[in-house]
Amino acid sequence: MGFFSIFKKKKKDNKALEKANKYRLGMEKTRNGLLNKLKGLFQSYDDITEELFDDLTDIFIMADIGVETTLDFIEELKEDERVEGIHTPEELHPIIVDKMFELYLKNEIVDTSLNLKEDDLSVLLFVGVNGVGKTTTIAKIAHRLIDEGKKVLLAAGDTFRAGAIDQLKVWGERLGIEVVTRPEGSDPSSVIFDAIKVAKEKKYDVLLCDTAGRLQNKTNLMKELEKMNKVIQKEVPDGPHETLLVIDATTGQNGLSQAEAFKEITNVTGVVLTKLDGTSKGGIVLAIRDRYNLPIKFIGLGEKMDDLEYFDLEDYIYGLFGEEDV
Amino acid sequence: MPFESLSERLGMALRRLTGRGRINENDIDEMMKEVRVSLLEADVNYRVVKAFIKDVKEKALGERVMKSLTPGDQVLKIVDEELKMLMGEEATPINMNPNGTTVILLAGLQGSGKTTHAGKLAAYLRKTYNVRPLLIAADIYRPAAVNQLVTLGKQLDVEVYEQGILKKPEVIVQEGLAYAKTKNCNLVIIDTAGRLSIDEALMQELVNIKSIAKPHEILLAVDAMTGQDAVNVAIQFNNALSVTGCILTKLDSDTRGGAALSIRYMTNIPIKFCGMGEKLDQIEVFHPDRMASRILGMGDVLTLIDKATENIDEADAMDMAERLQKGYFNYYDFLKQLKMIKRMGSLKGLLGLIPGMGKQLKNIDIDEKKFAYIEAIIGSMTVEERKNPDLISTSRSRKERISKGSGRSYQEVNALTSQFETMKKQMKSMMGMDETQMEKMAKGQYVPNMPQQKVKKGKGKNRGGFRF
Numbered sequence: 062m063g064f065f066s067i068f069k070k071k072k073k074d075n076k077a078l079e080k081a082n083k084y085r086l087g088m089e090k091t092r093n094g095l096l097n098k099l100k101g102l103f104q105s106y107d108d109i110t111e112e113l114f115d116d117l118t119d120i121f122i123m124a125d126i127g128v129e130t131t132l133d134f135i136e137e138l139k140e141d142e143r144v145e146g147i148h149t150p151e152e153l154h155p156i157i158v159d160k161m162f163e164l165y166l167k168n169e170i171v172d173t174s175l176n177l178k179e180d181d182l183s184v185l186l187f188v189g190v191n192g193v194g195k196t197t198t199i200a201k202i203a204h205r206l207i208d209e210g211k212k213v214l215l216a217a218g219d220t221f222r223a224g225a226i227d228q229l230k231v232w233g234e235r236l237g238i239e240v241v242t243r244p245e246g247s248d249p250s251s252v253i254f255d256a257i258k259v260a261k262e263k264k265y266d267v268l269l270c271d272t273a274g275r276l277q278n279k280t281n282l283m284k285e286l287e288k289m290n291k292v293i294q295k296e297v298p299d300g301p302h303e304t305l306l307v308i309d310a311t312t313g314q315n316g317l318s319q320a321e322a323f324k325e326i327t328n329v330t331g332v333v334l335t336k337l338d339g340t341s342k343g344g345i346v347l348a349i350r351d352r353y354n355l356p357i358k359f360i361g362l363g364e365k366m367d368d369l370e371y372f373d374l375e376d377y378i379y380g381l382f383g384e385e386d387v
Numbered sequence: 388m389p390f391e392s393l394s395e396r397l398g399m400a401l402r403r404l405t406g407r408g409r410i411n412e413n414d415i416d417e418m419m420k421e422v423r424v425s426l427l428e429a430d431v432n433y434r435v436v437k438a439f440i441k442d443v444k445e446k447a448l449g450e451r452v453m454k455s456l457t458p459g460d461q462v463l464k465i466v467d468e469e470l471k472m473l474m475g476e477e478a479t480p481i482n483m484n485p486n487g488t489t490v491i492l493l494a495g496l497q498g499s500g501k502t503t504h505a506g507k508l509a510a511y512l513r514k515t516y517n518v519r520p521l522l523i524a525a526d527i528y529r530p531a532a533v534n535q536l537v538t539l540g541k542q543l544d545v546e547v548y549e550q551g552i553l554k555k556p557e558v559i560v561q562e563g564l565a566y567a568k569t570k571n572c573n574l575v576i577i578d579t580a581g582r583l584s585i586d587e588a589l590m591q592e593l594v595n596i597k598s599i600a601k602p603h604e605i606l607l608a609v610d611a612m613t614g615q616d617a618v619n620v621a622i623q624f625n626n627a628l629s630v631t632g633c634i635l636t637k638l639d640s641d642t643r644g645g646a647a648l649s650i651r652y653m654t655n656i657p658i659k660f661c662g663m664g665e666k667l668d669q670i671e672v673f674h675p676d677r678m679a680s681r682i683l684g685m686g687d688v689l690t691l692i693d694k695a696t697e698n699i700d701e702a703d704a705m706d707m708a709e710r711l712q713k714g715y716f717n718y719y720d721f722l723k724q725l726k727m728i729k730r731m732g733s734l735k736g737l738l739g740l741i742p743g744m745g746k747q748l749k750n751i752d753i754d755e756k757k758f759a760y761i762e763a764i765i766g767s768m769t770v771e772e773r774k775n776p777d778l779i780s781t782s783r784s785r786k787e788r789i790s791k792g793s794g795r796s797y798q799e800v801n802a803l804t805s806q807f808e809t810m811k812k813q814m815k816s817m818m819g820m821d822e823t824q825m826e827k828m829a830k831g832q833y834v835p836n837m838p839q840q841k842v843k844k845g846k847g848k849n850r851g852g853f854r855f
Contacts (some may be wrong), residue, residue: 119433119437122427122433122615123433123615124615125614125615125616128424128427128428132424190612190637190640191498191500191637191665192497192498192499192500192610192637193498194497194498221665222503222535222665223502223503223534223535223536223538223539223542224502224531224532224533224534224535224536224537224538225531225535226531227530227531227534227535228529228530228531228532228534228535230531231530231531232530235530245538276637276639276640276641277640277641278639278640278641279639309498309610309612310616311496311610311613311614311616311617311620312610312612312613312614313430313612313613313614313615313617313642313645313646314428314429314430314614314642314643315430315612315614315640315641315642316612316614318641318642336496336497336498336583338583340584340585340616340619340620340623341614341615341616341619342615342616345614
C-alpha cells in the first residue's frame, strides 16, 4: 500500500491548497467555457437588455441547469436588477454569483458532511441509474473514510450487471478491506443482510452498500430497492444513515426525473456528482437542489482514488462563474 | 416532472391568445418560445435549438399558419416535419463487410454502456447476418471490465479474446484480430475503455487501435440521458476517430433523448442502434423519424405497430379472428393472446409508446405479474373447462376448485371469468374492424388497474391517423 501513503503524506502537508487545485483542474473546462462566455457576453453588450438576458439564459441552459430553474432564475434576476438600479452589464456579474448562492442555500445551512455515527455502525446506500459510477464512487468514499481512521466494509449489492461484483472486489483488494459478496443473480437484499451481520460481528464503523444501476422508470427494480431499504431498517433501525444518489455530470434534464423517482422510493439524503472532469458542467445538480431540495455531498473530479471531494459550494460556483484567479 | 408534450404547450400558448380573430407575428414568437422550452427540456443542444427555431419560424410565418384556423396544429406539424427532416428519414444500416471479416470498434465515455452493447451487438448481428462473432476485451483500466465482457460472452455463447490487463490494448487488439482469423470468426467487436473526450493520451490509444484494426464501423456509445454536453462528446470523438455511427444507450429510460437530435445536427453522424433495456437482446435498429415525436413528448405509434407485427403471427391472428367470429373463443385462445402480448414487452413500455400516455403512466403502477396470475388461474382449469368456458361461469364449485388450485382468491377467479365473458361479447361486436383487434383486445381487458378512460384516450388518438 505504499502507493497510497504517498498521497496521504502529500495531503496532510497542504490539504486545502490541493483541494482548491483539484477543483480548479477538474472544473477547468467548465470554468473556462462559462467564464469566457460570461465575459464575452458582458463585453458584447453596452446595456442591460432583453437580449442580454436571453443570452444569459442560454449560458445557464448550456450548463445543464434545468430549464425551469434557469427561467425562474433569470426572471428573479431581472427583478433584482430593477431594485438595485444598475446600468452596465459588468455590474450584473456579482449579482449573478450572489443569486447562485441564494438559489443553492435557500436560507438554510447546508451540511455536506456525512451523517456518520460516532460509536456505532453507519450504513450508507448508493443508488443511481446505470453507468453513473456508483461502484467507483464507493471505492473513493471508502478510501476517504479509511483515511479518516474508520473501519470500512463494502457490500456488493449489484448482483445483476456482469462483472460488477468483481469490480468491487478489485477495489476491495486495492483498498485492503473486506467485501461481502454473493454470487451473481442473488437477491441483493440478502447480500446487504449478510454484510450487516458481518459488520456488527466484526465491529465495523461504516458499511457502504453498492446497488445495481436501475433506470428510475422500472417499477420492479425500484421495488427491489425498497426491499433493500427495509432489510437495512430492520437490522439497523436508524439506517440507512445516508442514501446517496449518484449522478453523472453529463446528465441532462433527466437528472430531475432521477432525483424525483429515487427520492420517492428511498430517503435520498444527498447527491454525489461524478465525472465532473470532462467538458460537462453538472449544472443539473443545481436544479435538483432547487426543485427537490437535495444537497450535493461529494464531487468526483477524476479517475484516481482520491479524486473525490466534499462538495464546496463556494468552489463550485466560483468554478462555474467566478473570477479567473480563484 | 412537468414534461408536457409540445402539443400541450402550444395549446396553452394559444389559449393565452384566444379572443383574437387572427394571429400575428408576435403570437408566432410566443409559440416559438414554447417550442424552444420544449426542445431544451428534451436536452436538445441550445445551439441546435436556436438554429432550428429560426428555420421553423420562417416557415411558420408563411400563409399556412397565419390564416389557419388551427395555428397551433400547423406549427406543431411544421416542427414535426422539420425535426424528421433533420433526423433523417430512414434508419442507417450497419456496414458489414460482405466478403471477409467485419471489424467494429466501440468507443465512448465511461458508463455509456460500451461493454454491454458490445455483447448486445454481437448477439444481434449474429442473429441478423448469420456471422460468427468474436469480442475483444481491450478495456484494461476499469476494474473487472474484462470479467464483465467474459461473463457476457458466456451468457451469449460468444467467444471473448482477453489477455487480462497487463498487455497494452493495442497489442491485445492486434493479437485478437489474428486469433479471429484462426477461429474463422468473421465479426470482431472491440470493447475499449471509457474515456473523457478531453483525455488526449487515451484518445491517442483509440487512434492507434483504429489504425491497427481498420474497423468498418466505429460506433460511439452515447447515453440517451446526456444533456448539453452530448454535442461536445460527439464532436471530439469524431474529430479524433471519424465516427461512423452512434449507439444511443439507455433509451428505455424516460428521457426524451434530445441528444440524438443534437448529435445528428452538429456532426451528421447517424445513430444506428439504440439500447432498450438491460437484457442482452434489447437492442434495436434506430429509426430516426420516430425519434422526432419522442423528443416532442408525443409518443411513438410506429414502434408500437412494429412490435405488434414483429411478435404476432399473422396466421395465428387470422385463425383466432375466425374462431371469434364463430363465437368459439375459449380459454386456450385467451392464453394464446396473452402470450402474444407478453412477447411484445412490458405493458408499461407498450403503453408508453401511445401518444399522450407517457405522462399519465408515470403515476400508474401496472402490475406485470397480473399476466402470471391469469396464467395460473387458467392453468388450474381442466381441459374441458378451457374449451368450454360456460362450464365455469355457471358453477361456484368449479371456481372454488380453480381458486384453490391456482392459489389465487375466489374473487380473482370470478373477476377473470366475468372479464372473459365481457371480452367475448366485446370482441364479437368488434369483428368489423379485425385489423386492429389484437391491439384493442390487449388493452382494457388485461389491465384492470388502468383507468379505462385513459386507455380510451390513447386509443382514440392513434386510431384514425395512422395506417395499419
